[in-house]
Amino acid sequence: MAKNENKNAEPQTVDLNQQRKVRREKLANLQAEGRDPFQITKYDQTHHTDECKTLYQAHEDELLAGRTVPSTEGLDEAEARMVMNNDYNERRAIMDAQPIHVSIAGRMMFKRVMGKASFCNIQDLKGKIQVYVARDAIGEDAYADFKKSDIGDIYGIKGFLFRTKTGEVSVHAEELTLLTKSLQVLPEKFHGLQDTDTRYRQRYVDLIMNEDSKNVFIKRSQIIKEIRNFLAGRDFIEVETPTLVSNAGGAAARPFETHYNALDEDVKLRISLELYLKRLIVGGLERVYEIGRVYRNEGVDTRHNPEFTLMELYQAYTDYYGMMELTESMFRYLAETVCGSSVVSYNGIAIDFGKPFRRLTMNEAIKEYAGVDFDAVTTDEEAKALADQHHIEFEARHTKGDIVNLFFEEYCEKNLIQPTFIMDHPLSISPLTKKKPTDPEKVERFELFINTWEMCNAYSELNDPIDQRERFAQQDRNAEAGDEEAQHTDEDFLNALEIGMPPTGGIGYGIDRLVMLLTDSAAIRDVLLFPTMKSIDK
Numbered sequence: 001m002a003k004n005e006n007k008n009a010e011p012q013t014v015d016l017n018q019q020r021k022v023r024r025e026k027l028a029n030l031q032a033e034g035r036d037p038f039q040i041t042k043y044d045q046t047h048h049t050d051e052c053k054t055l056y057q058a059h060e061d062e063l064l065a066g067r068t069v070p071s072t073e074g075l076d077e078a079e080a081r082m083v084m085n086n087d088y089n090e091r092r093a094i095m096d097a098q099p100i101h102v103s104i105a106g107r108m109m110f111k112r113v114m115g116k117a118s119f120c121n122i123q124d125l126k127g128k129i130q131v132y133v134a135r136d137a138i139g140e141d142a143y144a145d146f147k148k149s150d151i152g153d154i155y156g157i158k159g160f161l162f163r164t165k166t167g168e169v170s171v172h173a174e175e176l177t178l179l180t181k182s183l184q185v186l187p188e189k190f191h192g193l194q195d196t197d198t199r200y201r202q203r204y205v206d207l208i209m210n211e212d213s214k215n216v217f218i219k220r221s222q223i224i225k226e227i228r229n230f231l232a233g234r235d236f237i238e239v240e241t242p243t244l245v246s247n248a249g250g251a252a253a254r255p256f257e258t259h260y261n262a263l264d265e266d267v268k269l270r271i272s273l274e275l276y277l278k279r280l281i282v283g284g285l286e287r288v289y290e291i292g293r294v295y296r297n298e299g300v301d302t303r304h305n306p307e308f309t310l311m312e313l314y315q316a317y318t319d320y321y322g323m324m325e326l327t328e329s330m331f332r333y334l335a336e337t338v339c340g341s342s343v344v345s346y347n348g349i350a351i352d353f354g355k356p357f358r359r360l361t362m363n364e365a366i367k368e369y370a371g372v373d374f375d376a377v378t379t380d381e382e383a384k385a386l387a388d389q390h391h392i393e394f395e396a397r398h399t400k401g402d403i404v405n406l407f408f409e410e411y412c413e414k415n416l417i418q419p420t421f422i423m424d425h426p427l428s429i430s431p432l433t434k435k436k437p438t439d440p441e442k443v444e445r446f447e448l449f450i451n452t453w454e455m456c457n458a459y460s461e462l463n464d465p466i467d468q469r470e471r472f473a474q475q476d477r478n479a480e481a482g483d484e485e486a487q488h489t490d491e492d493f494l495n496a497l498e499i500g501m502p503p504t505g506g507i508g509y510g511i512d513r514l515v516m517l518l519t520d521s522a523a524i525r526d527v528l529l530f531p532t533m534k535s536i537d538k
Contacts, residue, residue, distance in 0.1 A: 019185050023150055027181045037178045043156040046103040048126035053169045055100055056161040063094055088165050099160035102171060104129065105179065107208065108153050109186075118146065122157060122171075123208070130170040131157055137174055145178070152182030200525050201533055213526075216519045219338060220527055223515055224291065226337050227311065230330050236287040236313060241276035243269060243293070249493070250274030250432070252485040253296040256306075269295035273312040274432065274506065275493045278461065281314050281504050282496045289313035291511065302523040303453065306532050309511040314461070318505040319434075320444045323458040324421055327448055327507065328357050331419065331455075339518055346451055346520050349417065357419040357448070362408055365422055370411035374404050397481050401426025401441070416449035431471040431487060433459040451517060458507035465497035 030036060047055070070087050072080035106124035117134040135143040137159075149155075156177040163169055187209055199206040199213070207214045228238065246265070248255035250272025260267045273290045280288045291311045298306060315322060335344050335353040342354030363374045370390070377383050383403035387394050392406050404426050416422070423446040427435060433443035444460035462468050472489040479486040515527040525531040 016185055020183060023181065023183050023185075026148060026150070027183065030178075030181070035178075037181050040177070040179055043105050043177065043179055044103055045105040045156070049104065049106070049122070049124050049129040050126040052100075052102050052104065052129055052161055052171065055102075056163070056169045059098070059100055059161075060095060060163070063098065064091060067091070085165075092162065095162065096160075099162075101158070101160050103156065103158045104171060105156045106154065107182075108149060108151060108155055109208075111149065111151060113147055116143075118143075120149075122155060130164070130168055131159070131173050132162075132164075132170050133173045133176065137172065138176055142176055146176055149178070150182055152184070152186045153178060154180035154182070197533075200531050201536075203529050216515075216521060216527060217529060219519050220515045222338050223334060223518060224511065226334055227291070227330070227511075230333050231289055231313065234287065234326070236289050236315075237285055239277070239280060239285070239288050239290050240292065241270075241273060241290055245270050247488055247490045248272075249487045249490050251296075252487065254298060254484050256295050256297050271296050272508070273310060274508070275490060277312055277314050278501060278504070278506070279493065279496045281316055281461075282499050282501045286316040286502075287314070300532060302525075303513060303516075305512070305524050305528055308524070308528075310508055311511055312506065312508040314504055314506040316502045316504050319460040319503065320423075320446055320458050320505055323505040323507045324357075324359070324446060327456060327458070328419070331448075334514075334518065344518060344520075346517055347522070349451070351450060351517070352418060355418075357421055359421045359423060361424040361442075362404060362412075362422050362426070363424070365412040365416075366404065366407050368412075369415050370407055372407060374400070374407070397478070397483070399426075399428045401428030405429050413449065413452050413454075416452055419448065419450050421446045421448055430459070431475055432462050432468075434462050434464075435467075453513055453517070454510075455513060455517070456507055456509045458505065461501070461504040461506045463497060463501040463504065465494050468497055469494055 027037075070083050072083050075083065104122060104124065106122040108120050109123045109128065110119075110121035112119045116136070117132065120131050120133060121128050122131055133143070133146055138146070156179050157171060157173050158175040159171045159173040161169060162172050186205065199210070207217070231238075244258070244260065244267045246267055248268040248271045250270075251274070253271040255268040255271050257266060257268050259265070271294055273292060273294065277288055277290060289311060290313075291309065293307055294310045295307050298304065300306065313326075315326070332342055332353045335342050342352065344351045344353065360368070367373050372386060372390070374383070377386065377400060380398075380400045380403075383400040384394060384398070387403050387406065390407070390410075392403070392410055394403060394406060398406075408422070412422075424436060424439075424442045425433070425445040425447075427433075427441055427443050430443040430445050433445045436442045436444055445458065447457050448455045462471070469489070472487065472494070475487045476489055479488065512524050512527050515521070516524060519527060521527050
């Protein structure tokens with residue numbers, strides 16, 4: 001091999017099939033020699049890459065305290081280089097006298113062979129670190145094996161930490177162990193994995209090649225962890241409820257259907273968590289929540305995926321105002337804890353969670369942004385006439401409440417950038433919500449909007465079983481009229497309400513949309529590890 005040959009990337013002119021063939025031949029040779037890397041079952045990893053750098057820096061600060069960089073003022077280039085080399089050697093001698101030994105493991109992402117010594121970069125969960133590989137340190141046979149290694153191979157490396165002349169904390173390898181032979185070729189390093197479709201289909205490659213993508217999913221895990229911490233501080237109990245249900249209720253959405261062979265029954269995948277969690281409130285579990293997958297047979301766009309993560313929580317003896325306080329406090333806590341500030345940037349826009357969230361009724365918002373006062377509208381016919389005047393399409397079955405919602409979607413949502421609670425929705429679009437005592441056409445409900453997106457939906461929960469039965473009956477009639485998203489009567493849930501449910505506040509949060517906001521991600525697929533994709537024809 002020629003001296004100084006750059007092995008960072010395999011020649012792009014070489015056919016990929018040939019590269020894969022060569023990798024398999026290398027594996028076969030190792031196996032024939034009794035050194036099959038796939039027979040290794042474990043490796044003693046003592047440190048991650050970020051820990052190595054932090055540990056070395058602290059050790060260096062301690063041992064080199066008081067030393068200053070010598071001045072090269074007035075020296076020519078050769079003299080200055082000699083002074084700096086001497087200073088580096090003195091510092092290195094002090095550090096090497098008390099070495100920090102580490103054992104790291106990760107994927108090789110870069111390799112440069114230079115005769116008797118080489119460099120490579122090892123990437124693990126926490127980042128990357130440079131490794132210095134010298135023939136005299138690891139032995140001729142091991143060095144020859146290393147020269148045959150490929151980008152993507154997974155190594156275990158034992159050695160000690162040092163700082164190169166260029167200032168980079170590195171590992172001086174003393175022992176290399178090939179843990180996994182990579183048989184596929186990674187995308188070329190400097191261009192990475194840029195094709196969006198491939199990134200979503202082969203997320204494992206995306207996580208290897210794109211650090212930003214990996215960090216999104218690490219932060220997603222942190223967000224969910226901090227949600228649990230916040231709710232634990234308020235004495236909530238985390239529970240799990242069924243995924244396969246006979247009656248998919250709790251939301252307006254088309255369900256997926258399947259068949260339960262053992263029971264010989266058709267069942268549906270849940271579209272919500274609501275009705276089972278309310279049963280638990282009836283049972284005396286006063287504060288409950290669930291974070292789980294739900295499934296809605298609907299379209300796919302930048303903010304919707306048919307399979308997504310929903311969190312719902314229910315708290316006895318409070319109402320939708322209690323849910324507002326909890327939501328505002330939790331979102332502010334998440335911004336400060338996960339993002340480090342109450343002000344979060346999304347697509348260049350500063351979202352301020354530190355200020356009190358604005359509160360508007362739905363009719364107030366429409367009056368502000370569309371100039372229409374629906375509090376002065378008394379009939380469905382008047383509402384439809386206004387829709388015609390404003391060129392808003394509606395269906396014959398729609399009521400005033402539906403028209404109000406269509407006006408809000410058309411005129412208001414696009415203006416709601418900073419956190420805003422939209423309150424007091426029409427009764428006809430809220431079948432599970434308590435009526436407002438002062439206005440029976442409206443319900444005690446709110447949605448939180450941020451960056452024009454609906455972030456959550458909350459109610460003062462309906463606990464009157466007689467009223468609830470009437471609302472279910474209306475939903476059944478809507479279904480008969482062609483509404484595929486209408487809910488159906490759930491007799492067991494009604495039985496639970498007849499047992500008695502205390503006054504309760506409830507809320508549902510789209511976790512994926514929240515992660516999008518806090519990670520500045522443009523599309524929901526960017527925050528789902530394995531988003532729904534159309535199958536590739538084979």
